[in-house]
Amino acid sequence: MLNFEYDHIVVRYGELSTKGKNRKDFIRCLSGNIKKRLADHEKLEYKTLHDGLFIKLNGEDYDVIAEELGSVFGYSYFSGAILVKKDMEEVKEMALKLANKRDYKTFKVAARRADKSFPLHSDDINRQVAGHILRNKDIKVDVHHPDLTIYIVVQNNDIIIMDEKVRGAGGYPTGINGKALVMMSGGIDSPVAAYLTMKRGLHIDCIHFASMPYTSKQALDKVLTLAKKISVSQEQIRVHVIPFTDLQLAIYDNCDEPYAVTIMRRMMYRIADQIAKNNKIRVITNGESIGQVASQTPESIGVIAKVCDTLILRPLCMADKIEIIDLARKIDTYETSILPFEDCCTIFDPKNPVTKPKLDHCEYLERKFDWQSLVDECVKNEEIIMVSYRDKEEELF
Amino acid sequence: MKKIYFDNVSTTSLHEEVLKTYKDLLDKYYCNSDALYDDGVVIYDMQEKSRALIAELLKVDKDEVIFTSGASEANSLAIKGLCLNQSERKHLITTIYEHSSAYNAFKQLEEHFGFEVTYLMPEDKSGQISADQLKKAIRKDTLLVSVMAVNNEIGIINDIKEIKELIKHYPGLYFHCDLTQAVGKIPFDLQDIDLASFSAHKIHGLKGSGVLVKKRHVGLLPLINGGQQESGIRGGTSNALCNIVLAKTLRLALEEEDKYHAYMLELGAYFKERIKEVEGIKINSPEGAIYNLINIETPLTSEVMLNALNLKNIMVSSKSTCGSRKNESNRTLKSMGIDDDHAIRVSFDHHNTKEEIDYFIDSIKEIIKKYA
Known part of the structure; x- marks a missing residue:
């Protein structure tokens, strides 16, 4: 309808601002993550604000930047913004353009002065701008629940005008809380667990x-x-691929069928524990959800997790499958997850897996074979593959 | 490490002479073969020369050769094109083990167009469809019999001559023969066959290229509507360069069939001899099956065996590649009482060697020892 384009984006950090002494670290981490995510857009210029980041677009496409910002965790919202000179006529014109962007029925103007020497007070600005809009458009003022809020910030050298606040993905800047090792099967749950792990920093x-x-x-x-799909939130992901066959065969040779999956999961945790320690990672996460399968009953989880002294967090443990699927769809992993390839959990699917395994029986079964050297082999023979959403496919298409 | 390709029934490598000619053509020609200016006419003439040469090799008339995108299209066009072009006869006969392109065409005619189809089952260990069996199935309103010359999954060779002799005696009954796995492997004769299909990529030619032979007296309803191409039976701008190199592809395949025949027999015999050494392996292919294809049963499920061989750089199929991503049980194997969960299809061409077979045998022994 109108030939106006945002020329800036203001990212507000929100929750972070309350973080007292760690604030500097948070801001450095978050700004760094945002800049890395937007690194393809060389024309962008950044300016650090006390509670956010001011990005000058210099002609880069607002919609593309907005979408990419959506995969960065840790800020509370962003707004498209337009910078004008400190001239009320310009402010009024631009505010009117914003009001005309959609078929809004109600609006309000919220002005703020960072530069207190500006001759007009906030209320005066509000009145002048609102008056201009009311004279030129069929719209009403509603100060409580407006369809549109026009934010005006008077700075030292210019004035910023913004409309919508676009909510961010939330969470904390990825990396601020250290590292985690995510157990990734290829099913629906684990990519979602990985996403939530990154989301909490x-x-x-x-x-x-x-x-x-x-x-x-x-x-x-x-x-x-x-892994590549979810790497948008942290640039690249290291995948430790463990050759598990020999250990798995030994389990099936030595353990009775109902306990096979329990023992298999214990071995997986042992290996994950070792890989975590080797890489100075202090948290293991996975897609386990209470009751979903035999190995995820409270009893099973309890007996299985005994083998591992690294902290284990289960972001999905209280979520319903349907909620997990909704999130998988949102982060675009669902369609890949349901591709019909066997994973190591489904391949030896036992008929009657135990749902309340006994710890002493697990230990009895494990005394029957030398699992330690097989676990060591698994750890030793891990293959590390680095993936990133930026990896380019061959230029074939 | 060198890869070993034992999946020549699925598709074949491109013959270097075909590749060279095709590249030369691609560099020079892009015009529409139906265009009336010189550059179009040049391509048209080459395509028609190719058609004439193919006809000569097949001992049919030039206008009986229809270029298609491959055997699947040729089968679909032959079967559906014939059936939908008339309304008197509503009964059709085929076998349970035709390629999916033929089988599914029959299924469609059955489900959507009111045809009745008899699917003949093999009656003995040879897997062949006998003339007797066929005779019993023929009715007054039978329009079409479609029997493949060579089966693509276990290599049954049908006695096409016997079938032709029988069908000759029924006026108004048509015979379609899928020659896809026969061309370049065994001699065939198109006399008294009304419709026959084959594909270029199974004989070291290009994918997306094939032929339907349609005898002059056979009427077909076009499935792809278009202009004047292929006598109005198959519309769409001609894939002229593909069609041009098909003559060379077919000529070379027929020449090499003779040249390598003894070698191929030796290779097949060697494989069968050596596979005996491996415990737990059974040959699924019947006695007298086509020499380049051997279907075996192993102690591992097909998928696991395929993955394990893949890790050893050996390429084989577990079932017809055209159904490889579907979780359906296998019609051919089921009809022969063969366990289709444990079947592997190994197929050779003249590029394969005894050394490769040795490596295959060593690998499969190792795999069975470790995982069975």
């Missing part, structure tokens, strides 16, 4: 257990594809 590595030839190359590719 943890920088992630992934660990994947591959059982070739029982699982195919495509099953591994699927996991790498998932």
